[in-house]
Amino acid sequence: MSGAESGTVPARPSGSLLRKIAWHWRHDEKRELWIGWWTLVVFYNLYGLLFFVVARTQPPPSPSLAPAEIVQWFDDRHHGLIYGYAIVFIVGGATAIMNATLAYTMRRMSVSRAFAYSYLVIYALATLPGMLLMGVTCTVAAMRPDRDPALMSWLYDLAFLSFEGTMGVFLIGSLIWMVAVLLDENRVFPKWFGYLSLCNALTEVVIAPAWIFKDGVFAWDGAIAWWIDMVVFVTYTTVFLTLIRRLILREDFGTGVLPDLPSEREAAEAAREPSGLLGTAG
């Protein structure tokens, strides 16, 4: 039980950051939700850093590299792949907390629990093609660089097809979230987020041609299959992180409509009573 529930909550300290964190840890009734949100923020940033900067497996290389070039590609990234994916495997379990936080948003809605449960199952499965399979394959290739180039090419294809080509797994997840948002009567998220989820879901479809093409805009490194989708994905992720933060700030732990933020409530009340404000000003 948190301090907030015990009824003896000391005032929030205004001193150092550490003291503030300690206060939230001991007394904030939204502690678990904030842990979930911060896990999302830290994980996505770490994920970007590890895949783009440390392992350098993103943006993806060309699918049409020759076997000798593929061996060279793995060799160039040897330490990045080994150490980068070692960290990925350590923090990979954080997806459980992330998925729980995302599912919580649907549990707070007025819709059936089936939405949150379906979403949890899909995203638990998606961790495999969306992260782990590529990590395992790349580190297997990096661990013994003296392997036959034909085998290295096989690992290269497996790594990128399993990662880029399976984004369709997320299609149904986005659609579940979309329907939940559109049906919800508790105003957990604005309706436009539902429509943005549809937009994101449609871009997951676009990746399917990566199984057919070895070069051009539809290949796994192509302008349409990767670059445009990445812009949509980053936008979508930034938007839902912002909206979940607002949800936590608004959360009243009830089952009905989520209240507005206090600042927005005051603005709405002020807009409803313009004469009072004018009278004060006058």
Added chain:
Amino acid sequence: MTDVAGAGPGPRELRLAAVDPDAARDHVPGQPDMWAFVLFEAFLFTAYFTVYMVCRVQDPELYLRSQAQLDLRIGAFNTLVLLTSSWSVARCVQSAREGEFRSALTNAFLTLAFGLVFLVSKVLEWAHEIEKGFGFSSDEFFSFYYFLTAMHFLHLLIGFVVLGVVVHQLWSPARRSQELVETGATYWHTVDFLWVIIFALLYVMR
């Protein structure tokens, strides 16, 4: 089917808005959120069209040669059918605003019928092109042709679900949210608008 939440003002309020010029001027048709979707889709398809144009500029002969394999008459027929469906969905909105729900329903079903004609003609066109030996990976032009038309096809399929919501709203006097009817119409117009650009890029532009 469940009512979509946030249905907003009912037909009576919006009929009043249609009569009062000030209210009508301030009124955005449908949910403002759907207009955000229009904006997202406009950005996304602009990106696809830009990539198409950049690729086309790099090999104009190939694009012209492959484009000649398409039948302009089918593209024009598709465009005519979708523009007519936009007209019928606009009539549906207008009828609902005036409280003429039977007429609104008839126009919603007409829109569905035009949409179906478009879908069938598109499938037949694809089958015809594949029969001639032009598949998804035949050349770059045909990759774009199948990609853009299939993406549009997907939007149209979603459009049938959206029209289903519109029909569901119009069916019972207990529902009839004008806002949802207009939201559905906005989606349908977007699908039509995207097709007009796809038609111009794939069939017309030389």
